[in-house]
Amino acid sequence: MGITFRKETFRDDYTFRNSPEHIRRFPFPFNEDAYMYAVNIEPHVVGPKGSVLENLIDVDEHYVAEMQDRALVLAEDPLRCQSLPHMTLAGWDLLELLMEQQALGYPEHFTLERNGDRWRWINRPLGIDDTFTFGDTSTLPYGPMEYITRQSQGDFCILDQRDGNLWMDAGMVTTQADWSLDFDIGMNFFEWHAPVPLAHEKGIFTRALKFLTNIQQGKPARRLNWTMTINPRLDTSPENYHKWGPDRATVTPENVGQKVHLRVELQSFWRLPRSNAIVFPIRCYLIKMDELVTQPKWARRLHRVIRDLPEDLATYKGLTRYRPTLVEWLSKLDDVSSTSPGFGPD
């Protein structure tokens, strides 16, 4: 059967949409009517059919358009993809992981043939059919990490593990929520999390680091994170702040439904076998308010979450400017009835 890939844009005319099936599979991140940080990490195991967890590496209807958008970002700013010299082996680890998972989950779209270290990779949606030698960088058009992450949805950070810490030593980051790989490259776990409010006081990062450094091969983990974005823009980077930051001032009661998007990151954590590094895929899902409120439970709950969000969290997530307009708009869809437990729509 296969996925019907949409033709759409994440910039300029912003033609991005979710189909009705994709609205229902959206990874809504709130399982109760309030939000606070927690160490919400769980095993990354396969979830229900028809959900974004049906496969451990999810490919959806936005795949082709997202890869085209990534190519545009990289053409303007090659530093979105960086790999320090000692991270090449981890790049091969990641190439293997993503090829195996995509071929396993979507055999109609991807095929991996392995004959010793001679590998053939067929990516039908992007029209790629390459044969290369695993481990020999000269047989690919890019380094192994760049090659495969130009063909995989989501951002990817590869964290080297040493001295009891994790180091941001490689990554492909073009769909980020206002952080910069070029700024963070080479930093350790505490350094790159320094700007996050509240969580340090709660000791969350110390516990999270302890957990992450003990992630074992064959036992990946995951968590959800969220923010909001005005217009369906994947590349909300600090480098391009001048292009998207002012959009926050354009929200009006009339355009909330079309302009305001909930942005959810499915973050997963995997031990890589050869390099002993951790790869941290950050998969971004966008949904516009008009789409989200087609599920009444989500509309009610999002209203309560955004209304009651602590001020410093709202500031950190960049919602301050349009929060009153959004809350007012959502309040009309909240009939004050109770919401069922769990994330999913009713």
Add this chain to the structure above:
Amino acid sequence: MSTGTTKLDVVVSDVVPVNELVTRFHFRRRDGELLPTFSGGAHVVVEMRDGDRTRLNPYSLMGSPLDTREYTISVRRDDVGRGGSLFMHRQVKPGLEMVISYPVNLFSLDLRAKKHLMLAGGIGITPFMAQTSQLAGAGGNFELHYTCRTASLGTYADVLQQRYGNRVKLYHDDREERIDLDRLLSSQPLGTHLYVCGPAGMINWVRDRAAALGWPPETVHFEHFAAPQPGAPFDVTLAVSGKTIRVDEQQSLLEAMEAAGVDPPYLCRGGVCGQCETNVISSDGKFIHNDHWLSEEDHRSGCKIMPCVSRFEGKSLVLER
């Protein structure tokens, strides 16, 4: 969520005596598939079912990480240990079905190093077998200094010299050959990382000299491969599960808990990973701490114990398990 590793169902595909003390064991997957890829320095935990007793011991993988058709470990016979190595030597034969853990690496290479300087003592050579294979395959720069008691007990010394020539230097105790450690450590190029695996005395000596000679701590890597030591039996109350158990002479506290159906998380079973750290609720007696995880302060306080390697002597011990 609990930590720990996935298990692998394997069959012993070969048993090869290497010298009078060391035997090598080969494992393949029972389903004929490839084993998981691993990185040099990784270990697996081998489950030994010996009658109604189960021992779990960690052993470094010593094959090439590039070959995942089989895993190999080398086990040195310890005639006064808890019996794990004797079980391996006497009872494990080709065809035996066993369970091992997924590989875990607590002694990985720092791939930023311009040069890897490796120091091995005795059976501490095993993680370097895999690390040198990994580095040689990728054109890495390494040098291995290997101390053994006699030439005949220099496990894999011949193989290593054959593979890597003068990148391997041997030192035999019976010929009174000693590493000139200060000279070696003082003559390394910038960007060298140091790795040491061997008896505790050797590890301490190398770490002390490296520190004295100004090596930054993050460039000095070491792996203690201390197996749990036997000791006098003792009784323990597990307050959370409401059980009182006896730890036998040849059993570790962790194994005794597991035998009673209490399963703390673990990775290394050698006192280094920290997973099985357990709070002490009360005690009347003396702790025998054998781990490398807790701080000296923790050891003195008597508030924590690592049940994988540490023991207790005295009247009563109550743990939060």
